[in-house]
Amino acid sequence: MSHRILIVEDSAPLQTVIIEFLQSKGHVCQCVPDARAAMKLMGQDVYDLILTDVRLPGEADGFAVVEFANQHQPEAIKVVMSGYGRLDDIVRAIRLGAYDFVRKPLPSLAELGVIVERALEHKNLLRERKRAQEEIERMNVELSRANDRLAEEVERRTADLAKANRELRTLDEMKNNLLASVSHELRTPLVSVRGYTELFYSGRLCPIPEKYQKYLETCLRNIDRLLSLIDSLMQYAQTFNQRPPLRLELIDLRQIFAALIQKLSEAARSAEVSLELLEKGHPVLVHGDARLIEQSFQHILDNAIKFNRPGGRVWVEFEPVGRKLVKISVGDNGIGIPLEEQGRIFERFYQVDRGPTRQYGGTGIGLAIARDNLRLLGSELRVTSELGKGSVFYLTMPLAEDAPPTVPPGPEK
Ligand code: ADP
16 A cells, blocks of 8 residues: 655765655655654645654754644654664654664664564554544544434323323213213112002002012012112222222121122022022131122122023032132033133223123123222232133132131141
8 A cells, every 4th residue: 555755864975765665665755854844744745654864954844843843744754763872862762752663773674664564564553553543533432422312202292191191081081970870870870760669569559460560570579680880880980989988897807708699699590590608617817898898798799690591500609729718619510701801801991792682681881890998908919720721810808817716727837
């Protein structure tokens, strides 16, 4: 590769030897005899290498050439030529910024060639390094710009999301308030319709022929279904809106379930499903909110009866888990739930059979309410089920510590 070289040497024979040699290597050479002429050329042209003798005629010497080159040819590489005995000159020149030195008198042109090529190679490396640094700097600037843009985008999107969230929350509250008040407005007249229907049905107003009694029974059953739907909607609105504070007290689960079974016995009878509480013996005492527990298990038992077949069974069972916990299970041998749906049935408004030909009533919020209520009490409602064979909904609760042993104790866990 060809380079531009400035030679500062006052000995004419040496000038000729050096120029011829370096030109034979493909370089472009210019030669001057003193520092002043060198400085003039450096003001006009750009050089890759400045090769200068230390001792020069006139006021300025080779050191002045190096210093001038430092300022005006910062990219050029400097090499000095000096008598072998002048080690202090060489050290000074290198301190000033010279890269290397050539002994004088020249031992051989080959040695000059090696030094010049090494110096030019060094210069190429410096240039490459500079280019790489500039490239890195450019990439850094780009990266930091991209980072800024990303940060702005994230900030903008976060603000959008927060706004959308606020709007959703407001909408959700409005929806729940509307649901609560509409449900309440529906419930009040329906209760009065039920009261009068029951009055007629009782025969206290006038004797009702047996044929019409059946119509009134159907009316009552459907009014009850509507009431229980409205209750679910009201519970739903309450669960996700203004929930009354928890009322924890010592309660007997067995009593609660006995009352629930009693309450649902009519529905079970008309579905031709048997409903029973296994092991009717001991009380099962826990600390909990009776209203929430009753509400939750009413939904679970309703489902166990509803998603069943004539002749089917529904049962409630308490089993000890160690000495401190009790497992409560509600089992049925009804239609069962496909495995892939089992995780979703606890979602709000999710129903396995959602098509227009749906054969079971309901709103799809019973299990969401039940799971949410029971989580408030610290228990997780779970299900195991097999399609066509039935389902078991279960959870564990801590037994009340201060209460006497209730269910027969199991092994310590
Ligand atoms: P729904 O008002 O529809 O009963 P739920 O939230 O109580 O709403 O139940 C959600 C869905 O889970 C039901 O629609 C039904 O598909 C399924 N499911 C719940 N319990 C049972 C069960 N014991 N047997 C079969 N499927 C059930």
